[in-house]
Amino acid sequence: MVQFLMDLGQFGFLRNALAVGLLASVACGIVGTYVVTRRITAIAGSIAHCVLGGLGVARWLQTVHHLEGLHPLYGAVIAALLAAVLIGWVSIRAKQHEDTVISAIWAIGMAVGILFIFKTPGYNEDLLSYLFGNILMVTDEDLWMVAGLDVVIVAVSLLFYHPFLATCFDEEFARLRGVPVERYYILLLCLTALTVVLLITVVGIILVIALLTLPAAIAGTFSRKLWHMMILAALTTAALTAGGLALSYGPDLPAGATTIVLAGVAYLAAVLGKRLFGRRRAIGASGGCPPGEELS
Amino acid sequence: MQDTHDPGAAAVPGESVIDLKGVSFAYDGPPVLEDVTFQVRARDFLSIVGPNAGGKTTLIKLILGLLQPTRGSIRLFGEPPAKGRRRVGYMPQQAALSIHFPVTVIEVVLMGRLTAGRNPVFYRRADRAAGAEALARMGLADLKDRPFSALSGGQRQRTLIARALVSAPDLLLLDEPTANVDAARETEFYELLERLSADITIVLVTHDLGFVSRYVRSVACVNRRVLVHPTSDITGEMINQLYGSDVRMIRHDHRCAPEGHAWSNS
Numbered sequence: 001m002v003q004f005l006m007d008l009g010q011f012g013f014l015r016n017a018l019a020v021g022l023l024a025s026v027a028c029g030i031v032g033t034y035v036v037t038r039r040i041t042a043i044a045g046s047i048a049h050c051v052l053g054g055l056g057v058a059r060w061l062q063t064v065h066h067l068e069g070l071h072p073l074y075g076a077v078i079a080a081l082l083a084a085v086l087i088g089w090v091s092i093r094a095k096q097h098e099d100t101v102i103s104a105i106w107a108i109g110m111a112v113g114i115l116f117i118f119k120t121p122g123y124n125e126d127l128l129s130y131l132f133g134n135i136l137m138v139t140d141e142d143l144w145m146v147a148g149l150d151v152v153i154v155a156v157s158l159l160f161y162h163p164f165l166a167t168c169f170d171e172e173f174a175r176l177r178g179v180p181v182e183r184y185y186i187l188l189l190c191l192t193a194l195t196v197v198l199l200i201t202v203v204g205i206i207l208v209i210a211l212l213t214l215p216a217a218i219a220g221t222f223s224r225k226l227w228h229m230m231i232l233a234a235l236t237t238a239a240l241t242a243g244g245l246a247l248s249y250g251p252d253l254p255a256g257a258t259t260i261v262l263a264g265v266a267y268l269a270a271v272l273g274k275r276l277f278g279r280r281r282a283i284g285a286s287g288g289c290p291p292g293e294e295l296s
Numbered sequence: 297m298q299d300t301h302d303p304g305a306a307a308v309p310g311e312s313v314i315d316l317k318g319v320s321f322a323y324d325g326p327p328v329l330e331d332v333t334f335q336v337r338a339r340d341f342l343s344i345v346g347p348n349a350g351g352k353t354t355l356i357k358l359i360l361g362l363l364q365p366t367r368g369s370i371r372l373f374g375e376p377p378a379k380g381r382r383r384v385g386y387m388p389q390q391a392a393l394s395i396h397f398p399v400t401v402i403e404v405v406l407m408g409r410l411t412a413g414r415n416p417v418f419y420r421r422a423d424r425a426a427g428a429e430a431l432a433r434m435g436l437a438d439l440k441d442r443p444f445s446a447l448s449g450g451q452r453q454r455t456l457i458a459r460a461l462v463s464a465p466d467l468l469l470l471d472e473p474t475a476n477v478d479a480a481r482e483t484e485f486y487e488l489l490e491r492l493s494a495d496i497t498i499v500l501v502t503h504d505l506g507f508v509s510r511y512v513r514s515v516a517c518v519n520r521r522v523l524v525h526p527t528s529d530i531t532g533e534m535i536n537q538l539y540g541s542d543v544r545m546i547r548h549d550h551r552c553a554p555e556g557h558a559w560s561n562s
Contacts, residue, residue, distance in 0.1 A: 037394075037397060037398070158417075159415075159417055160415055161417070162406075162407075162410065162415065162416055162417075162419070163410060163415050165399065165403065165407070166407040166410055168397070169393070169394070169397050169399055169404070169407070170388065170392070170393055170407070172362070172388060172392070173386060173388060173407060173459070174407065174410065175362070176360060176362075176381050176384065176386050177382075177407070177408065177410045177411060177412075177463070178382055178410070178411050178412030178413075179410050179411075179412070180412075220396070220398060223398040224398055224400060224443035224445075224446075225398055225399065225400055225403070225443075226398050226399060226403075228398065229398045
């Protein structure tokens, strides 16, 4: 920990890592809140995994066809958005197939990624590091891209806060009011896709789902408004990514995995704490509501 | 309360609010509803009753344009349901909502102010005023900033009615509104609806005919087919004679059987 703080002033890569973690937290808190309350965790997981396909194809085009400007992350963004639109379309038009399509995209995306990485000559170990995150290898270019995505995600989320809230809480009612719920659903999936790409640089494809949902779930146990939950989730994510980075640095552990374990511990603590705290409060308020209502 | 539509379009007594002609509907199998024809006129107070899986919810979804009939035509305020439903205040079953959702009472109510053309980044003063007024009407003014999850069943119910009323609707459509409310509150609730029914058409789904028949003006029995009676045909006394004093134990399969109706009309 002390080592981390001392090296932070010295090494640019460490500052980049911390910066990308904090920047990603903003989008993660906002979109994670929507994902948790709208219950689309499985969709987010599917989008995250199929991103490997985009990364693989982009790297293949870059190396074999010399499209130098094609950063693998652009491939990731395209793959994630494609997956989001496809899943959204299926879940609106043919709800009964939604489950199958989610799993199919999950696996096929990864398979495509593996095939293209296999056929790309040269050293591609860094691509596989996208699976578990490579926060210490974040470049300045990555940092700008994450910041750009952040701006887009925050702007869209805030602009459509009320219709998003209404569709997440009671989609049928929103539809009856004339709110174009299907368009908002696709938009929400696209925001989820962008956030997933952004978080992949922090914790990697396999762990991304935990970082998207656990901080929001922690925040949800203490929030009475959706935007409270977003802010709290963003702060929690920031603390977790910074904490994970700091804790992993000294003993030379993988930062992504450390962050996720930390998130799991925090979630458990929040749930247990809430139970204990909630019960005590209910007993304290014995004159008012019955305890059952207070806890529910 | 603010008008969300042309005031000239407000429902006049006797105007047809809901109009079904020869409507049939099937999901993927036997018909859930068959050859349904009935009309609800402005200022009516109608209760839809029937056994579970008898087609009550399907009927509501058809009226609201959430489902399309396999046969027949449906009009809502003389328009296709998808258009006419902007004049409907809808209250879903509480069970359909996630109780733990982080949202406050006023935020829930203001959802009723959303319309097709508007995505408010901030709600306008008129919206907030309408929200406050709807809450006051439901006796919830003090609970404005409470989390929805911290309310009792009855308070949640009144919040959802406030949300339905905040758009100044011409038809109030309530699906099992008393499902999570204790019996003492139920009387209070029906009296509230009775007051509202002076200027607004009300249709409510319930499986509790005996209680509701004291307040509603007509009853639609739904069990694949739909038959509408004025409440005068179904008096509390008659129900008591038929089913004993415990009206909650009413057996809709008998009441909604063709013989049952033949009997009640004789």
